[in-house]
Amino acid sequence: MESIGRILLVEDDPKDTELTMTALEEYNLSNEVVVATDGEEALDYLYYRGKFQRRSGENPAVMLLDLKLPKIDGLEVLQRVKADDNLKMIPVVVLTSSREERDMLSSYKLGVNAYVVKPVDFHEFVNAIKELGVFWAIINEAPPGSVRKK
Amino acid sequence: MTRANPFLLKMSPVVQRYALGVFSVAVALGIAVFLFHHGIRGIEFPVFLIAIALTVWYGGVGPAIVALVLATLAFNYYFTEPYHSLYVTWADIPYYAVFILFALLITWFAAVRRRVERKLLESRDELQREVAIRTQQSNLLNLTHDTIFVRDMNDIIIYWNRGAQELYGWSAEEAIGNRSRDLLKTVFASPTDDQVTRAQAIRSDVLRMGRWDGELRHTKADGTEVVVSSRWSLQRDERGNPVAILETNNDITERMRREDEIRGLNLQLQRRSSELEGTNKELEAFAYSVSHDLRAPLRHIIGYTELLQKHSSSATDDKGRRYMTTILESAKRMGTLIDDLLSFSRIGRAETRETMVSLNQLVKEVQSEVGQETEGRNLTWKVGALPDLYGDRSMLKLVLLNLVSNAIKFTRTRPSPEIEIGSSDQPSNGALVFVKDNGVGFDMKYVNKLFGVFQRLHRADEFEGTGIGLATVQRIVHRHGGRIWAEGQVGVGAAFYLALPRP
Numbered sequence: 001m002e003s004i005g006r007i008l009l010v011e012d013d014p015k016d017t018e019l020t021m022t023a024l025e026e027y028n029l030s031n032e033v034v035v036a037t038d039g040e041e042a043l044d045y046l047y048y049r050g051k052f053q054r055r056s057g058e059n060p061a062v063m064l065l066d067l068k069l070p071k072i073d074g075l076e077v078l079q080r081v082k083a084d085d086n087l088k089m090i091p092v093v094v095l096t097s098s099r100e101e102r103d104m105l106s107s108y109k110l111g112v113n114a115y116v117v118k119p120v121d122f123h124e125f126v127n128a129i130k131e132l133g134v135f136w137a138i139i140n141e142a143p144p145g146s147v148r149k150k
Numbered sequence: 151m152t153r154a155n156p157f158l159l160k161m162s163p164v165v166q167r168y169a170l171g172v173f174s175v176a177v178a179l180g181i182a183v184f185l186f187h188h189g190i191r192g193i194e195f196p197v198f199l200i201a202i203a204l205t206v207w208y209g210g211v212g213p214a215i216v217a218l219v220l221a222t223l224a225f226n227y228y229f230t231e232p233y234h235s236l237y238v239t240w241a242d243i244p245y246y247a248v249f250i251l252f253a254l255l256i257t258w259f260a261a262v263r264r265r266v267e268r269k270l271l272e273s274r275d276e277l278q279r280e281v282a283i284r285t286q287q288s289n290l291l292n293l294t295h296d297t298i299f300v301r302d303m304n305d306i307i308i309y310w311n312r313g314a315q316e317l318y319g320w321s322a323e324e325a326i327g328n329r330s331r332d333l334l335k336t337v338f339a340s341p342t343d344d345q346v347t348r349a350q351a352i353r354s355d356v357l358r359m360g361r362w363d364g365e366l367r368h369t370k371a372d373g374t375e376v377v378v379s380s381r382w383s384l385q386r387d388e389r390g391n392p393v394a395i396l397e398t399n400n401d402i403t404e405r406m407r408r409e410d411e412i413r414g415l416n417l418q419l420q421r422r423s424s425e426l427e428g429t430n431k432e433l434e435a436f437a438y439s440v441s442h443d444l445r446a447p448l449r450h451i452i453g454y455t456e457l458l459q460k461h462s463s464s465a466t467d468d469k470g471r472r473y474m475t476t477i478l479e480s481a482k483r484m485g486t487l488i489d490d491l492l493s494f495s496r497i498g499r500a501e502t503r504e505t506m507v508s509l510n511q512l513v514k515e516v517q518s519e520v521g522q523e524t525e526g527r528n529l530t531w532k533v534g535a536l537p538d539l540y541g542d543r544s545m546l547k548l549v550l551l552n553l554v555s556n557a558i559k560f561t562r563t564r565p566s567p568e569i570e571i572g573s574s575d576q577p578s579n580g581a582l583v584f585v586k587d588n589g590v591g592f593d594m595k596y597v598n599k600l601f602g603v604f605q606r607l608h609r610a611d612e613f614e615g616t617g618i619g620l621a622t623v624q625r626i627v628h629r630h631g632g633r634i635w636a637e638g639q640v641g642v643g644a645a646f647y648l649a650l651p652r653p
Contacts, residue, residue: 013446019453097445099492101500118445121482122453 006032008060010042010077011095012069019122020064020095023129034060039072043080046087059090064132067096067103075106082111093132171213174201175220183228194229195245199252206256218253222246297378297399300385301330303392317378317401319371330397337367339377352382357392360384365402377403430499437495444488451481490618494603497625502542509536509546509583513571516550523558527567534572537581539650545626552619553585553646559613560589560644580632581652586645592638600636 007029011017017035024030036042044050046059063081067074074094081087091113096103099117107115116132119125178201182194198221205217227234230242291298292312300309307330310322318325318334325333331349338348356362363381370376378399385394455477466474513533539546554569561567570586592600592607599605601624606617623646627634631651638644 015450015454016446019450019457022453022457097443097449099489101496118449121485122449122456125449125453 006061008034008036008042008045008063010036010039010063010065010069010074012037012066016066016118019125020129023126026126027130038070039074039077042069042077043072046081046090059087061091062132063090063092064095065092067094067098067107075103075110078107078110078112095129095132167209167213168216170209171205171217172220174204175217175224177201178221179224179228182224186229194225195248198225199249202249202253203256206253207260210260211257214253214257218249222249225249297401298396299325299330300394300396302394305330307333308394314399317370317376317399318368335369339365339367356382356384356395360386366399368399375403376401377406433495434499437492437499440488440492445485448481448485448488452478452485455481487616487618490616490622491603494618494622494625497545497548497622497629500545502545502629504541505543506538507541507543507546508538509550509573512543512547512550513554515547516554519551520554520558523555527562528565529558529561530566530568532568532570532572534570536571536573536583537575537652539581539630539652541630541650542626545629549623549626549648550585552623556619557585557587557589557644559615560591561587562613563590564588581650583648583650584645586643588643591640591642591644592636593640594638597636597638601634 007024009017009020011020021030021033024033034045036045041050041052042063042065045052045055048055065074065077069077074096078092078094081090081092088111092111093114093116094103094107094112095116095118097118098104104115114132116128119128175198178197182197185191185193185197202214202217202221206214209217223236225245226236226238226242230239230245291309294311295313295316296311297313297317298309298311299307299314301307307325307328310320310325314325315321320333330336336349338345338352352362352364361381361383363379366378366380368376368378379402380400381398383396383398384392385396387393455474459471459474459478462470510533513536517531550571554571557569558567561569568588571584572586573581573583575581590608596607599607601620602617603621604617605621606615608615624634627648627650633649634646636644636646
């Protein structure tokens with residue numbers, strides 16, 4: 001199944017990925033998700049590099065970004081995206097375990113669109129993911145350059 | 151001669167002097183007449199001269215003129231021809247001329263003598279005054295506790311005050327005459343130059359600017375070393391040549407020792423605080439990783455258990471479902487514990503943002519936040535006038551929220567629960583705020599455990615909780631420089647008191 005990649009999920013933990021996908025499935029959004037397992041892969045996807053060299057489509061409608069990532073961490077990915085004129089219109093939602101104020105502050109300083117702490121409770125988690133996915137992928141007007149699902 | 155005569159003594163000095171003139175001439179006349187009658191001639195003239203000379207010398211010009219006139223008359227009357235007559239012949243004239251010349255000569259001598267005498271007296275008085283001033287100065291120098299000594303340009307000590315004796319242990323007699331740098335073994339505080347170069351540099355400084363100050367090390371008579379703060383001033387004579395150096399020293403050995411001590415303590419403090427900073431950073435990193443890494447597996451446990459519940463609801467029996475519920479409850483409880491622990495550790499690390507806070511306003515906000523919990527309960531609030539305090543608003547709110555939530559929780563079993571929040575001023579310029587309830591209370595035996603982390607006085611199935619709320623409250627109160635304590639009685643209620651400093 002070719003993913004059209006309207007949602008870029010940057011998450012290194014496969015269990016979190018599975019739970020996120022489960023939540024998105026309920027809204028039939030899971031087939032639109034591309035998973036990058038570290039910061040480098042996320043940037044590869046955005047810049048059509050590495051294994052995403054020949055990917056189709058434009059910029060994702062939304063990026064769900066974990067902060068604690070191997071290689072290049074989430075804050076750095078966020079900074080690079082927001083510094084790139086071509087990418088900075090992509091809405092970025094930080095989805096993290098961290099409740100630390102300094103993470104939140106640095107994320108907002110870098111221009112994040114939303115900061116969501118992953119709830120321990122699965123129901124809350126599902127609700128949070130659903131709302132994010134639905135809001136940013138369907139309801140929100142995608143920025144120019146990203147492909148809309150027909 | 152005149153002083154011996156008591157009659158003359160009673161007269162005024164002017165009359166005395168004139169009387170002296172008359173008396174001398176009278177005596178001279180007596181002697182001359184006496185000798186003349188006994189055939190001794192040629193003596194009368196010198197006798198009169200002596201009388202005139204005496205008068206001039208001791209009596210001054212006025213009496214001298216009187217004596218001169220009298221002597222001339224007497225001489226003319228008794229000793230020049232014709233005798234017993236005042237007739238003046240040409241032969242008498244040389245006698246009178248000699249009288250007058252002699253008188254003038256003696257007058258001149260007397261004047262010179264008086265002038266010399268006056269000068270002598272003046273300079274004697276001046277000398278006495280000078281001596282008095284010098285003595286006073288020297289006494290003053292001796293009085294001061296400062297160490298003062300003077301050395302000439304060859305470094306020989308020429309003055310040594312009592313302060314110097316007290317500091318160094320040598321008396322003035324022992325010290326004066328010695329070479330200062332040999333006696334005191336002067337060492338200049340100079341990290342780079344050698345002592346000889348340094349001494350020369352200072353000497354040329356003193357000669358150029360007339361003064362120098364700095365620190366020196368000296369060795370006392372008993373062999374111990376002292377550090378002195380030293381001030382030198384150069385003394386010059388009238389022609390501007392340097393003659394001596396006055397050195398004033400203050401013993402700063404003790405001060406230097408204390409300064410060294412303080413420096414040492416400061417270094418220690420710096421090291422400790424950087425250690426502490428390191429520990430704090432580690433702790434922060436620890437809390438951060440707990441926040442990230444400990445919550446993830448819990449989330450997975452809960453997530454997959456719920457997925458399992460959904461997938462196998464038809465295949466599992468009641469027992470299986472109960473197990474899964476228990477897993478979920480435990481995992482959620484652990485999540486709450488982790489979150490509470492994190493927020494507790496955050497209180498210690500977070501910076502406080504202090505503003506004026508109205509406690510009455512905070513109570514209103516807290517009441518509305520707990521509104522859901524208290525809905526449908528017959529709860530009575532008694533809120534008195536509360537002070538405004540200077541502190542971190544969100545932290546102080548957390549304090550009130552914790553105390554109020556506890557009060558609500560522990561009055562749950564009461565038919566008519568009551569929560570009272572009030573305050574009273576403390577004598578020591580602080581505010582005392584209390585939160586009282588009529589709940590289940592606690593045994594004062596365990597009052598010390600109340601504010602400990604994870605300390606609980608009730609079973610989990612009686613009253614829920616993680617045992618971190620009051621620890622958090624205490625930490626916030628301490629960070630605001632306040633105190634917290636509690637009173638309670640089982641079955642009657644509990645009261646929490648906060649003593650907070652006023653701005």
